[in-house]
Amino acid sequence: MEATTVELRGLFDTDVRYLVPIYQRNYMWDETDHWKPLWIDVRNVAEDILEHGPGAEIVDHYLGAIVCEQEASVGLDAKAVNVIDGQQRLTTLALFIGAVHAVCSARDFQNYVDLLAPMVENKPAISGGRIEHVYKVWPNPANREGFVAAMRGETGESRPERAMHYFSHQISSWLDTGLEEDPYDDHANTPEERMLALITGVLRYVKIVKIDLKPSDNAQLIFEALNGRGVKLTDADLIRNALFRQAEDEKIDSEPLYELFWKQFDDDRWSKKIAHGRHQKDRLTLFVNQWLSVKTLGEVPASALFRDYKSYVKSSRFSADVIARDIAEYARVFDGFDSFPSNTREWWFFRRLNEMDLTTVQPVLLYLFGRECSSLDSDRRIRAMDAIESFLVRRLVTRSTTRGYGALFVEVLQAAAAGNPADSDNRIVDLLKSKKAETDEWPTDQQIRSSVLNTNIYKLKQSRLKLILEAIDVHRSRGGNTETISLGHSLWIEHLLPQSWRTEPSWALARGLDDPSQAALERDHKIHTLGNLTLTTSKLDIGLSNKPWNEKLAQLQLHTSLQLNRDLIASATTVWNEEKIAERGLHLAEDIIEIWPR
Secondary structure (H helix, E strand, O other), X not given: OEXXXXXXXXXXXXXXXXXXXXXXXXXXXXXHHHHHHHHHHHHHHHHHHHHHOOOOOOOOEEEEEEEEEEOOOOOOOOEEEEEEEOHHHHHHHHHHHHHHHHHHHHOOXXXXXXXXXXXXXXXXXXXXXXXXXXXXXXXXXXXXXXXHHHHOOOOOXXXXXXXXXXXHHHHHHXXXXXXXXXXXXXXXXXXXXXXHHHHHHHHHHEXXXXXXXXXXXXXXXXXXXXXXXXXXXXXXXXXXXXXXXXXXXXXOOHHHHHHHHHHHHXXXXXXXEEEEOOEEEEHHHHHHHHHHHHHHOOOOOHHHHHHHHHHHHHHHOOOHHHHHHHHHHHHHHHHHOOOOOOOOHHHXXXXXXXXXXXXXXXXXXXXXXXXXXXXXXXXXHHHHHHHHHHXXXXXXXXXXXXXXXXXXXXXXHHHHOOOOXXXXXXXXXXXHHHOOOOOOOOOOHHHHHHHHHHXXXXXXXXXXXXXXXXXXXXXXXXOOOHHHHHHHHHEEEEXXXXXXXXXXXXXXXXXXXOOHHHHHHHHHHHOOOHHHEEEEEHHHHHHHOOOOHHHHHHHHHHHOOOHHHHHHHHOOOOOOOHHHHHHHHHHHHHHHHHHOOO
16 A cells, blocks of 8 residues: 545646445435535634734644545546545545535636646546536435436535535635634635635645555455545445445345345335334335344344454355345345235234344244245244244233243344255244243243233333234134224323322222222232223323222223223223232233134
């Protein structure tokens, strides 16, 4: 490698094309963390020049480094340079200079327009009307349209256009008003004088370290080393880089590969953050982790995703196009998890799985849904889903630990893939039934009954407790309940015997008990078991909680159509106590056993 410090005019004043490869991440810089600090730094240099003159000891401002790899040029084409690292700052600098040039043009500062023009565009004789040869920087496919629009002065919502608009606005405002809050700015300079100071500052005193790779340097290793610390690249970004580098090494045309298989991942939905245990992961990284788990039939630690990907590529010996196609096909399966029609078996399954926040199960689902119907029919896939959901919900009801689920569901994945896909459901069910340890057993019907009667289930996360009660309501309504489905998370959990019973005379303990203190403790425990809980609307809940039992029943009858509460009203007596809680709990336990059979 050869590193040199260069002024910006040294980067852009010759006919050159800085090419951002497809494997680079998209342009991600924003106003708060990047554009505004850059503008303030450059403006301060210009202010120093206005105050002290260009010959004074102006402090250079360094903008970091870029790493470049020379490409072969054809005929009289501009010099082509691959940007291995630093494309975010290089793209931003090109946009900044473009903004300065645009403001000069708008204000008819013709001398400055002529000065900057060669730093914005290559000579027409060199570019030959080819848009990809016009500008000094040529972004990756995802950013090209927005970059060209920005350089042409259009004002859309792409990130490059927003950057150009921000810089143009800041420059124009400063030219007209200077720094009103700066006591050293006497506001005596004209806009043209300010522009000269700004251009001088940008071209002479803003500098960057340019690292040129030699043919013997390994660009991929250098990229990984530079991005291993401090730079906010995801594992998915690194995998993208490695995949398209591999394509180049294999002489596979990267652009069709990108258009066919990777372009979909530039959609915003793939950058959405998703809970992954105690951490947040972008959706693409989470998916790639699960895809790799399916391919390796092993657990892929989040911290080792990129390492394990490289190991998989090396051991599988698949070409880049085969890997890209496989990732894209599984991505369509992954996307499909959120696309099932309402009230289908799959829709309910994924809704409940999302509430339980168990991403460790998804590699198994990628495998099951990634099989063609000819190799695994839908009925058997649903049977496998039913077994997994039953296992998870029963352990939820019994308040069993989720620790070890990562290793367990890798074992389930291995079992599913161990033989003919057509009977993978049998292997999944048999494996889950074989587990006997406290950490992985599939709770029995008797364990469900015992937990419903005795476990403080109110400690569950509220959305997961709603999941159980909602499922019972839908089950009892025989085909789905409109209110449950439409209200969803707007349903509230209500204690039938109120939590504040001690302060309500109508809920006092019966007189004449042998040990009132023990009875109170037992009641405090029973009120948080499932038999004492129901679902209500939030409007009903406000006035319902502490009313006497007969008034609660009347309110439930007037304000809810939930089958869960209809059944409660139909079987109600004049009292609601620990005995009634246990009686209702047994009925709810049987519902759970029927909904989620073992």
